[in-house]
Amino acid sequence: MEKIIAGYTVDVTEEGYLTQMNQWNKEIAEAIAKELGIHELTEGHWKVIEFLRKDFAETEKVPTTRRIKNVGNIPTKDLYDLFPDGPVLKAAKIAGISKPVSCV
Amino acid sequence: MKKILILGAGTAGTIMANMLNKKINKREWSITIIDQHSNHYYQPGFLFIPFGIYTEKDVVKRKVKFLPKGVEYIQASVELINAEKNQVVLGNQEMVSYDILIIATGCDIAPEETEGLNEGWGKDLFDFYTIGGALALKDKLENWNGGKLVVHVSEMPIKCPVAPIEFVFLADWFFTEKKKNRQEVELVYVTPLDSAFTKPICSEVLGDLFPQKNISLVNKFNVSHVDPKSRKLVSFDNKEVDYDLLVTVPINMGSKLIGRSGLGDDLNFVPTDKHTLQSKDYENIFVIGDATDLPTSKAGSVAHFQGEILTENILNYTNRKPLTAHFDGHANCFIESGYNKAFLIDFNYDYEPVSGTFPLPGIGPFSLLKETKVNHLGKMAFKYIYWNMLLKGIPIPTVSAHMKKSGKNLDLLPD
Ligand SMILES: Cc1cc2nc3c(=O)[nH]c(=O)nc-3n(C[C@H](O)[C@H](O)[C@H](O)COP(=O)(O)OP(=O)(O)OC[C@H]3O[C@@H](n4cnc5c(N)ncnc54)[C@H](O)[C@@H]3O)c2cc1C
Numbered sequence: 001m002e003k004i005i006a007g008y009t010v011d012v013t014e015e016g017y018l019t020q021m022n023q024w025n026k027e028i029a030e031a032i033a034k035e036l037g038i039h040e041l042t043e044g045h046w047k048v049i050e051f052l053r054k055d056f057a058e059t060e061k062v063p064t065t066r067r068i069k070n071v072g073n074i075p076t077k078d079l080y081d082l083f084p085d086g087p088v089l090k091a092a093k094i095a096g097i098s099k100p101v102s103c104v
Numbered sequence: 105m106k107k108i109l110i111l112g113a114g115t116a117g118t119i120m121a122n123m124l125n126k127k128i129n130k131r132e133w134s135i136t137i138i139d140q141h142s143n144h145y146y147q148p149g150f151l152f153i154p155f156g157i158y159t160e161k162d163v164v165k166r167k168v169k170f171l172p173k174g175v176e177y178i179q180a181s182v183e184l185i186n187a188e189k190n191q192v193v194l195g196n197q198e199m200v201s202y203d204i205l206i207i208a209t210g211c212d213i214a215p216e217e218t219e220g221l222n223e224g225w226g227k228d229l230f231d232f233y234t235i236g237g238a239l240a241l242k243d244k245l246e247n248w249n250g251g252k253l254v255v256h257v258s259e260m261p262i263k264c265p266v267a268p269i270e271f272v273f274l275a276d277w278f279f280t281e282k283k284k285n286r287q288e289v290e291l292v293y294v295t296p297l298d299s300a301f302t303k304p305i306c307s308e309v310l311g312d313l314f315p316q317k318n319i320s321l322v323n324k325f326n327v328s329h330v331d332p333k334s335r336k337l338v339s340f341d342n343k344e345v346d347y348d349l350l351v352t353v354p355i356n357m358g359s360k361l362i363g364r365s366g367l368g369d370d371l372n373f374v375p376t377d378k379h380t381l382q383s384k385d386y387e388n389i390f391v392i393g394d395a396t397d398l399p400t401s402k403a404g405s406v407a408h409f410q411g412e413i414l415t416e417n418i419l420n421y422t423n424r425k426p427l428t429a430h431f432d433g434h435a436n437c438f439i440e441s442g443y444n445k446a447f448l449i450d451f452n453y454d455y456e457p458v459s460g461t462f463p464l465p466g467i468g469p470f471s472l473l474k475e476t477k478v479n480h481l482g483k484m485a486f487k488y489i490y491w492n493m494l495l496k497g498i499p500i501p502t503v504s505a506h507m508k509k510s511g512k513n514l515d516l517l518p519d
């Protein structure tokens with residue numbers, strides 16, 4: 001379905017995850033972050049967002065916290081401080097990529 | 105002579121050796137299987153050891169007993185898989201080459217991945233996912249006078265995702281009926297999931313049992329570290345759970361061999377086609393059991409169902425035919441709930457566990473998603489079936505590799 005975020009019309013899933021990563025931009029990220037209760041995206045947030053987008057483009061998968069730590073060099077503790085309560089779910093939404101699949 | 109090489113003689117590798125040995129053209133193909141250990145453990149039995157229901161004797165036999173004549177067995181640890189050269193390197197630097205490789209190296213606990221876990225090991229902190237852990241925990245429970253017992257899952261996926269739930273249910277029964285000191289024991293279940301289990305309907309049924317059994321549930325708890333001195337679990341978002349006795353399921357990871365060989369994801373699980381069981385990276389490598397990254401349970405039952413599919417696909421592959429056998433994610437698990445009762449769940453990639461009857465539609469004798477005595481008898485009979493039929497690749501009558509929809513109340517599922 002379509003949704004207007006920060007004045008841009010984008011395609012999203014029912015839960016609000018962007019389905020086309022190229023429809024994303026920084027203003028959209030900021031708007032989604034606000035919706036999720038994160039009022040300002042700091043340098044730390046951007047480091048995570050940029051890693052998620054780069055890794056997703058390469059692997060077509062949302063990286064796990066372990067991969068964000070090992071490959072993206074972002075300690076898991078920082079991730080939880082930056083995106084409280086479900087960090088990868090939130091960070092992926094802000095980064096304009098798919099919802100991470102939960103495991104079995 | 106061309107060679108099929110199987111790495112790992114656990115549940116999945118042993119089943120494959122037996123199934124393939126019956127079907128493969130022996131004039132053209134030989135089968136070799138490698139494992140580092142000489143003993144085979146019936147891992148589902150580890151659950152019962154801490155409570156004195158099984159002893160070590162019930163769960164261990166020599167691996168070679170289950171391997172068919174004509175299959176070569178090498179007892180060695182595998183150091184490296186060189187997929188580009190179609191060969192593996194053993195611990196003694198010997199090389200073994202292959203035409204087809206089947207990876208069945210399973211998964212194991214990795215306590216070293218969580219800070220503090222290794223320090224407290226064996227004192228107030230135990231596991232039951234290894235034989236050593238299960239035996240040590242038995243001694244501990246025998247001498248333990250009560251307090252706060254926390255059963256804890258570090259991170260998903262883990263093998264047999266219902267085992268820790270079964271453990272906490274059995275603990276309730278054990279302290280009530282066997283030790284008769286349940287009022288002195290506080291039982292807490294700590295999980296990173298939103299609820300008790302991964303599948304919504306089943307989770308609701310099991311979740312209802314927690315308050316009934318007076319077990320508290322702490323969910324969404326992602327452990328950052330354990331402090332064995334102050335006996336605390338601490339999460340990444342600074343929540344704390346203290347314990348007197350911690351029974352933990354550490355992070356589960358695929359064999360280090362997979363990591364060393366560059367064939368795995370960040371948990372050393374091998375990216376695998378969910379239907380054909382072929383490796384995503386090499387067409388002559390196939391993967392089965394806990395070693396895969398597939399979105400189904402890591403369970404012996406799954407390895408068994410996959411065995412039939414993979415045997416067919418390996419025969420297809422050797423005959424240069426398309427890989428037409430498709431695995432549907434079928435899993436089947438008994439969930440022991442104490443007091444000689446158990447649940448049974450049966451599901452696949454597309455259908456989560458629902459109520460109904462199994463294996464015969466309308467007849468059973470087992471009931472799905474319901475707590476019954478007959479289900480418990482089924483769970484206990486499984487040890488015999490495992491040693492005598494499952495490992496040897498003998499089909500279990502009426503239980504098929506693909507999940508049956510008949511006998512199930514699938515209309516309960518949301519669209
Ligand atoms: C406590 C517990 C309860 C369980 N309950 C159930 C249940 O009720 N029902 C159910 O269906 N399943 C249950 N399971 C899960 C089941 O035991 C596993 O899913 C099953 O054993 C998987 O088979 P596998 O062959 O993939 O791995 P495994 O059986 O673990 O075999 C892997 C083999 O690979 C070998 N290996 C690994 N690396 C190397 C190397 N580098 N060199 C040489 N050899 C190597 C290992 O030595 C091992 O023998 C339970 C497991 C546990 C721990």
